[in-house]
Amino acid sequence: MSGPGRYEPRSMLGKVVHEFEETAIAVMLGLMTLLTFVNVIMRYVFNSMVIWGLEVVLVLFAWLVLFGIAYAFKVTANLGVDAIISVVSPRTRYVLALLSAACCLAYALLIAKGAWDYWAPFAGLQQTTGHWFPTGFDPNTRDRAFFETDQIPMLEWLRWLEDAINQGEAYSKMPRMVPYIILPVAAALMLFRIIQVTIRIVKGEQHSMIVSHEVEDALDEIAKTRRGQE
C-alpha cells in the first residue's frame, strides 16, 4: 500500500549506507541481548556482575531506537492508519501525503532544536534561545560538561574530552555528553531522511509515509508466490 515496492538503494554509496544502517541496528540489538544474558550468567555462575552492564544496555536501547527512526523513515516502515488514504482519489491522496510530510518536517525540526538544546550543555556548548524557533545562541547556558554517567567507565581514547570541554579535569566515568550525542545525531538524520521522502512524494515516486502493519513485507512475499503459482 505504501508505494511502488520496497526500498532499494540505487547508488553505490546508497548501498554502503543501507548496509551500514541495517548492520548497526542488528549489532546494537545483539550486544544488548548478549550483555543482559552474560550478566544473568555471571550472577548465578560466578556470583558477580558487570557493574556497568545494565546502564550500557539502556544506552544501547536508546541508541538503537533513535538511530533507527531515520532508517524507518527512509524505508517507509513507520506504522500508521491507511483507512482513509487508501480509499480517496489519487489527487486527494497526493495532497494528504504532502500534508503529512509537512507535519513530519515540523516534528523533526522541533525535535532537532530540542535535541541540540538538551545535549549542548553536556558538551560545554551553548543552547539556542527561543521557545518555538532557535533565535540565536544563549551565552548564559549553564555548563554541564562535568556530569558523568553512573557506572560506565571512561574510555582512554576519549581522554581528549577532558581538555576540550572539562577544563582539563579528569573524568572518572564516561561523561554524559557521549551517550546523549545520539540525540542531535539522530535528529539530524531523521530530518535528512524526511526531506528525502518529501522530495520523493512531491515527485510522485512515493504515495505515503506509512505502512498499516508490521508484516507488510511478509504479505508482499505471499502475494508474490501466489501470483507465481497461478
Place this chain on the structure above:
Amino acid sequence: MDVFILFAMVVGLMLIGVPIAVSLGLSSILFMLALSDTSLAAVAASLYNGMAGHYTLLAIPFFVLASSFMSTGGVARRIIRFSIALVGHLPGGLAIAGVFACMMFAALSGSSPATVVAIGTIVIAGMRQVGYTRDFAAGVIAVAGTLGILIPPSIVMVVYASATDVSVGRMFLAGVIPGLLAGFMLMTTIYVMARVRNLPKGEWLGWGEVWSSGRDAGWGLMLIVIILGGIYGGIFTPTEAAAVAAVYAFLIACFVYRDMGPLARPEGERNLTLLDRPIALVTAFFHRDIRNTLFEAGKLTVTLMFIIANALILKHVLTDEQIPQQIAGAMLAAGFGPVMFLVIVNVILLIGGQFMEPSGLIVIVAPLVFPIAMELGIDPIHLGIIMVVNMEIGMITPPVGLNLFVTSGVAGMPMMRVVRAALPFLAVLFVFLILITYVPIISTWLPTLMMGPEILVR
C-alpha cells in the same frame, strides 16, 4: 476543551496518513509549547528516557528478538504438526488444530499479525486441500490469531505494566486462564459447527505421532517454560527472562532446528549436524541469517518504541494538565459506577484498537482510565486484561481491523469476505469480552494464587 482539541489533533493527523508516532509527538509538543513554558529540550530528554529510563520496556526488544528466531516457517510447521496429532481427528479437526496452533504460536511470538502470517499461510492452504471453504479457514485464523496479544508473553502487557506500574509477572499470569478460555470457546464453537455442518475430520495418527511431534515442537515450546518459570521461580526479572529467551531461541533455531544459520541447508537436503561442522559454534554469531533476524527484530523494535516513546510524551502532557483527575471527577460527579465505566472503556478501546497499533494505544489510554478505575475500586490487573481483550477484538472488528487486513492478504481474498467469514467467531469473542469484563476472578485468580494478593498503593 483543551483536551478535546489535543485528541482531535492526534486522531486527525493519524487519519491523513501521518505516522502514528509523529501524530502523537507533534500534537503533544505543540500543546505543551503553547500552554506551558516547558522547553523543547525537556521533550528531547523524555524521548531519550523513553528508552534509557524504562527498564520494563527493555523487555520489548528481547521478546521481539526471541519471537523473530521462533517465527520461522519451520517452527510454525512443527507446532501445526503437533496440533494435528492431538486434535486433528475431531470433527472440524484441522480448524481446531489451527486454533490450537495459534494459541501455542501466540505463546512464542506475542504479536497477532505475525501469528496470522506464520500459522495462516500453512493452515489455510491445508484446510482448503481437505475440503474446507476458504472463507471458513480465513475466519478461523483471523480470529484465533488475535490470541497473540492475550497469551503471555505479550508485548502489549509489558507496555501496560510499564505505563501503570503493575508487575509484568502478574499481568502474564493473569493472561493464562483468559487465553486458554478464549481458545477453548473458539474450539468448542468450531466443534459444534463441524457436527452441524458435517465438516471433514482427520485420522487419529496414534500416540506415537503425538509423542514424536510433541518432542519436536517441545524445543520451541520450552521457551514459555523458561520465561514463565524463570519469572515466577524468582530466577530472573521479566526483562532478563526475555533476554535469556532470545538467546535460547537463537540456540534452538541455529543448532537444534537448524532452520537458519551455518548448519541450515536448502529445503529437501538434510541439515548438517554440529559434528559435521563444529566451526559453526563460532560462525553462527556472524552468519547472514542471524544478522538478518537481528535486524528484522531491531527494525520492529524501532517502529514500536518510536510510537511508545511519543505516546509517553503525550502521557506527560496529560498528567501535567491533571487531565485524568478531571475526567475521573467528572465521571464520578455524573454518577457513573464501575459497570458504566467499563462499558465506556470497552467502547473507546474497540474503536481505538481498529486504527492503532495496540501498544501505542495502551500507553495513551492506560494513564487516562487507570486513576478512574482505582477510584472505582477496579483491580488494576483485571483492568489490564480487559484492555488487552478489547484490543484483540478491535483487531478483527470491521471496517478496519488490522488482523482482517492481514488475513485477507494471507488468504488472498477480499477484505469484506474475511469480515463476513470472521463474524461468527467475532461473536464468540464478544461473549468472551463480556465474561472477562464482569467476572474479574477469571483474570485475578491465578496471579493471586501464585504471587499472593497484590498490594494496592493509591
